[in-house]
Amino acid sequence: MKLPQKLLNLLILIVLAGCTTEPATQQIPTPKKEGITFKNTVVSLTFDDGDVDNYLIRPILAENNIRATFYVVSGFTGSDGYMTEEQLHGLYEDGNEIGGHTLSHTKLTDVRGDELKKEVCDDRANLMAYGFEVNSFAFPYGHYDEEARQIVIECGYSNARIVTDGPDTVPPGDAYALQAMPYIVSDSDFSKMFRYVTGVEQEGGGWVIFVFHHVCDQCDQYAVDIDTFSKFASWLSNQQKNNGLIVKTIGEVISGK
Numbered sequence: 001m002k003l004p005q006k007l008l009n010l011l012i013l014i015v016l017a018g019c020t021t022e023p024a025t026q027q028i029p030t031p032k033k034e035g036i037t038f039k040n041t042v043v044s045l046t047f048d049d050g051d052v053d054n055y056l057i058r059p060i061l062a063e064n065n066i067r068a069t070f071y072v073v074s075g076f077t078g079s080d081g082y083m084t085e086e087q088l089h090g091l092y093e094d095g096n097e098i099g100g101h102t103l104s105h106t107k108l109t110d111v112r113g114d115e116l117k118k119e120v121c122d123d124r125a126n127l128m129a130y131g132f133e134v135n136s137f138a139f140p141y142g143h144y145d146e147e148a149r150q151i152v153i154e155c156g157y158s159n160a161r162i163v164t165d166g167p168d169t170v171p172p173g174d175a176y177a178l179q180a181m182p183y184i185v186s187d188s189d190f191s192k193m194f195r196y197v198t199g200v201e202q203e204g205g206g207w208v209i210f211v212f213h214h215v216c217d218q219c220d221q222y223a224v225d226i227d228t229f230s231k232f233a234s235w236l237s238n239q240q241k242n243n244g245l246i247v248k249t250i251g252e253v254i255s256g257k
């Protein structure tokens, strides 16, 4: 078989290049530990409904110096499957935020007038009566309309989170419709959560709001298992310490603290 002259020349060049004994002055770049430096990305971890299993992550958050926002349905507090007032206080004492999520997890577009007001304002009043400063709200199922939004403002909230269209920006386009990343569900693994954060930085930065529900191993469709969460929290903590990532509660981002 006869190789065309051009290809033959190329092969000779490659072989020659391989043979050169240039001094090893070539700079070998130090590999970056995590491959990314965060300049413009803020992460908020939010947990909806006040499920009792959420309390399991209190030590994980504390160990990693991370604070999260817990949206509580005050009408369920202390009932079967939900955190008690004492557990909420534990989270709050660690610097986590307690936010409102209505009195009985009502889809706010289904109720009007006084009922709507009661769902939002009485829930906030309950949480404040527990002794919490309550500024952040999350619409159950992410459902809202102009009337619901107006009530949230009237009840004294500084912001409200929906469940789609993330990432958002800092400051957000609309503080009463904070845009979140898709729900974390039982098959959301570490790499998916990692990609939510790094992907946003690579696109120029933004506010990456995570929506968690249950914390358990496959107990629910909307669950993260504790090992996955633990791994993610430790990664976030590391990025915050070394690579410029910012992890804050919703209230902290909105108030600029």
Ligand SMILES: [Zn+2]
Residues within 6 Å of the ligand: 048, 049, 101, 105, 140, 141
């Ligand atoms: Zn909910």
